[in-house]
Amino acid sequence: MNKRILWLSIVLLSSASTAHAERFDLSIGDDSYRVALNGPLSRLFAETTGQYDVGAVVRPKRRDDLLVAHVGAMLTGDAGARSFESAAGLGVRAVYIGRDDDPGGAIAPGGQFEARFPGYERIGFSFYGYYGPEVLSFGDFDEYYEIGTAIDYQVLRDASLYLGYRNVNVRVEDGPRITADNGLHAGMRLSF
Template sequence: MKKIVLMSAVLATGLVQNQVDAEELTIGLREHAFSAGIGNQISPNANYKLGYLYSEDKGHLADIAVHVTIDNGPHHIEIGPKWVYAWAKETNSGGAIAVGGGYRLMVSNLISLHASAYYAPSVLSFSNVEGYLEYDAKVQLNLSEDFGLHLGYRNKNIDYKKVSEVTFDSGYYLGATLRF
């Protein structure tokens, strides 16, 4: 499992070095949690995203996703793996390689709908983690081509070996997206 973590770090380092500038920066806030993420196109049909979530109650969670992307008019689809690692306060740390993706519908130039989901069974989980499930949905108001505000709901659950399932973060959040 250490090889998987090492390979993930090497991949992330290579992606960041090849694409120093981010195409998109996203932040999200809720009462007891803060999230931030950057993303960029690797090629016309692939992207990467790096994410971080801090929860006052649960700890830290970082993720790296690499997607194949499909654009068709107002529809944007992303499918691929996401490496997730949690440094939890109440239990041991651990991670997973989740499979999933996201969907975006541009309703108009002003409004877009976003949804994503990722799942990792025990066979794709390591350290003290038995499984992982996350889902997110949001509505974004695009104030310009470069800036949008969003309201969303997210849920991130980690299933630990010796502890019951831990909801790392769950609830409504406000956020902003800045595109370069």
């Protein structure tokens, strides 16, 4: 599992240098942590609106170390709320699920919503969700889903702290449901 984590770190760092990532995100929960990079798709594909996202949830120090890594793309835009700044997006993720004996993955469509409060633009909230049903799952897994929500405060215009909730869940083929992460977490987002 340590080799997988090292490999993922190298991929994330090389993605940052070649894609000029706009935002680095790190969050820590009780049993897991999440690392992600995201930014405008136009950095990868000229004249494209939306954003790319690459990251992983790692659950070390458990009986079965679990790694849930993803790469995704999403079209984004103004959500149309007149009273506050908001944005929404729809897209898809390719997910790799690594477990000691059972690798697999899923293709997961999903979306997100982000908003800032009028008059208090430094305070914002977000929600996202992705679901990979059995028909879009492969390897030793039958289902994947990830949902999350957070409230953040911009300490600086390019640096935010946040508190959130995340649930990352997979179901083993003909077996139990495994939770990679379920609970509160604290994090920070740094924009470049």
